[in-house]
Amino acid sequence: MHGLDGAPEWPTLQAMLPGLAGKRVLDLGCGFGWFCRWAAGQGAAEVLGVDVSENMLARARAETTRATVHYKRADLERFAPPQPAFDLAYSSLAFHYLTDLAGLLARVSAGLLPGGQLVCSVEHPLMTSPRHQGWTQDESGVPTWPVNGYLDEGPRVTDWLAKGVVKQHRSIATYLELLRRAGLVLTDLREWGPSVEQVAANPEWSNERQRPAFLLLAARKS
Amino acid sequence: MHGLDGAPEWPTLQAMLPGLAGKRVLDLGCGFGWFCRWAAGQGAAEVLGVDVSENMLARARAETTRATVHYKRADLERFAPPQPAFDLAYSSLAFHYLTDLAGLLARVSAGLLPGGQLVCSVEHPLMTSPRHQGWTQDESGVPTWPVNGYLDEGPRVTDWLAKGVVKQHRSIATYLELLRRAGLVLTDLREWGPSVEQVAANPEWSNERQRPAFLLLAARKS
Incomplete structure (x- = not known):
């Protein structure tokens, strides 16, 4: 498995997307450009992928042939869309950094056309909350995810992929409040874990299935 | 402390309420009628409190003097508002049963006037989810709330107040989906735990503060 199909939550996130034919699409934290190329394949008129990693963008450019896909190196902490012209802003597992x-x-909201949409995934707050992440068991031996620090938002240091990676823990309530303040009206929220069929x-x-790994959000510019 | 002021989440829930002067108010699971009498004191034109417990309603009636407050015994599993005439439906810690x-x-949505609102609290899904509720500690000795079963919604048996009480665990995503299906548009969501000042x-x-105890929701009839 690789690319979008390597992400178990992709089918759920995909189902939250609008039709892309003729649309202008922004991918925030595009990595190797998997979503950008998929969106172009769905008929998007223009796709702009943004990432801070020049290494990832180099591979993205090397693997992209469609002229409708462009990449731009930028830090999302400062990035602003070049013009208010996008129908969809997409982001997979970037915002919690x-x-x-x-x-x-x-x-991003300023860069969306009226009625434009944001569809994104983040690590679920149950993942980012605990000071020490890892499975334990309850008194019956059921796998159990220990939670603490949920209401104390802010940085968490983890050793996933690389040592000392800093993620920002935010509650679900805070994610929804941030959308509202940006003028984005929530249209869908899913807490992703594998289905019973996927586990089989x-x-x-x-x-x-003991706790959701990802929070998936969709919102529309009001 | 007693009545509404005995509930630490009440100031937060109160702040989510619209002005009640001249409004028609429904309280789903009214218990001893504390909210009903408070709403009447805020100038509500009519308040209807509904509860399944005749004992609680007897005390509610005995403590209520305002003619604008009425009580009705009904099981919320079957209750329907008498007419589509309410401005606010309120419910404190009843829906998870x-x-x-x-x-x-x-x-309830059918009983709301256009633009009418629902404001409610439920036990947070982090509370209803685990098969065995109770604090543990993480490897640093920090109080920790063990979570499992989050994605497996349905009944949980607890021994709070009485033995063998059955609560229904639902994810946050499911609560929001149920509101949407009822034609109610989410306007506010809060995950309540005490503030730093309250803990002091x-x-x-x-x-x-390690995990939210209550989920507070506000929605408007679309």
Whole structure:
């Protein structure tokens, strides 16, 4: 598995997307450009992928042939869309790294056309909340996810992929408040974990039904 | 402390309420009628409190003098507002006991005037989710709330107040989906735990900042 299909939450996130034919699409934290190329394949008129990593963008450019896809190196903490002309802003698992998400959402909202949409995923607050992440068991031996610090929002340091990665913990209430303040009206919210059918096909995912791993949000510019 | 002021989340829930002067108010699961009498004191034109417990309603009636407050015994699993005439439906910590919340919300929505609002509290899904509720500690000794079963919604048996009380666990995503299906548009969502100031004044509440105890929702009939 690789690309979008390597992300188990992709089918759910995909189902939250509007039709893209003829649309102008922004991908915030585009990485290797998987979503950008998929969106172009869906008939998007223009796709702009933004990422801070020049290495990732180099591979994205190398793997992209469609002329409707462009990439731009920028730090999302400061990035502003070049003009208010996008129908969809998309972001997969990037926002929980940002300290000034309020600022980015305000700039992205300004970059959306009236009725334009934001569809994004973040690590679920149950993932970002605890000071020490990791499974334990309850008194009956059921896999259990220990939660603390939920109401104390702010940085968390984890050792995932690289040592000392800093994520920003925010509650669900705060994510929704940030959308509202940016003039974005929530239209869908899902707490993703594998379905019973997915666990049957991938028994190693069974713990993942004990708590959602991802929070998926859709909102429309009001 | 007693009545509304005995509930630490009341100031937050109160702040989510519209002005009540001249309004028609429905209280779903009114208990001893504390909110009903408070609403009448705010100038509500009519308040109808509904509860399944005749004992609680007897005390509610005995403590109520205002002619604008009425009580009705009914099971919320089947209750329907007598007419589509209410400006506000309120409910404190009742919905998580109901198996057919979708049915109640549909009937309540039908009982709201256009633009009418629902403001309610439920036990936060982090409270209703685990099979065994209770504090543990993480490896640093920090009070920790063990979560499992979050994505497996349905009944949970607890021994709070009485033995064998059955609550219905629903995810946040499901609460929001149930509102949408009832034609109610979310306008506010808060995950309540005590503020830092409240903990300073009530040190015995300090654990309660580790995870929210209540989910507070406001929605408007679309």
